[in-house]
Amino acid sequence: MTSQELNKLFREKGRTLGSVESFTGGGFAKAITEVSGASHFFKGALVTYATEEKNRLLGVSYKDIDEFGVVSKEIAGQMASNGKKLLNVDYCISFTGNAGPSAMEGKPVGEIHIGIAFLDKAQVFSFNLEGSREEIQGKAINIAFDLLNNAILENN
Secondary structure, three states, X not given: OOXXXXXXXXXXXXXXXXXXXXXXXXXXXXXXXXXXXXXXXXXXXXXOOOHHXXXXXXXXXXXXXXXXXXXXXXXXXXXXXXXXXXXXXXEEEEEEEOOOOOOEOOEOOOEEEEEEEEOOEEEEEEEEOOOOHHXXXXXXXXXXXXXXXXXXXXXX
């Protein structure tokens, strides 16, 4: 799935999309908005790179951050769910992970979590990717295109 194909699908289904990104640094939003017509379905993005912004802007619980770490499925789920409400979208995708160059919170380089909130639920998908920092970010964004494709086809 490409960003162009995802653009077409969201427009055909009449659904809106937003993103909340951490380790991808806005790369997903950039990929989506590079395609003409994105303004018809993509409402916006938040890049909450710092932990305190995950709490301040998204309302992610410090208690959960302390318990699970920011690189966790629990935080990815909160980011997607809270982002869906904040951005007022049908689907919100979130990214949290460790793209390197070294371990963080005891989590290895390449551990990533992608959350998708839609309807009244959130799903989180976890992966262990290999490659450079840029490669891990790029792979995560491409995986997200496929996950969103599956989510919208299965739930629309």
